[in-house]
Amino acid sequence: MSQHTPHELSEEFPDHKDKIHALKESDEHFAELAEAYHQVNRDIHRMETEVEPVADLTEHELRKRRLQLKDEIASYLR
Template identity: 40%
Template sequence: MLGEPHDLLHEFPELTGKISSMRAANPVFEHLMTDYDDLDARVRQLEELGIPVADETIEELKKERLALKDRLYSFLRG
């Protein structure tokens, strides 16, 4: 769905406390979260504003977002 939020708090509401504590305590996690949030905002902006962009470009951005989410989730599980 276009413009749907994909931030980690929406994706993993049961991990809200852990996300907050890891973001405060782990600089690597914080950096990855910032990258993820920026990328998510970029994808949503492209989708919501209908900015002309090649399908391959938006798909590549979504793949990058998913890879970041996977890395962040592995931190949260560890």
């Protein structure tokens, strides 16, 4: 279990804050990826804090989805 802290993109990629912002403004696909990441991340945070408890498998699948999105975002930032 995590420390119940959100994994915001600015925290995950602190050296790329400006690039993330610029890509959100200029690249529609990146903006969609970032929004999907934020939504999944918020859902996981609500599950971790038991605001919206779910089955372990559901939480695990969402964590896998967050990692996939993070990997795709990281490839944009390279």
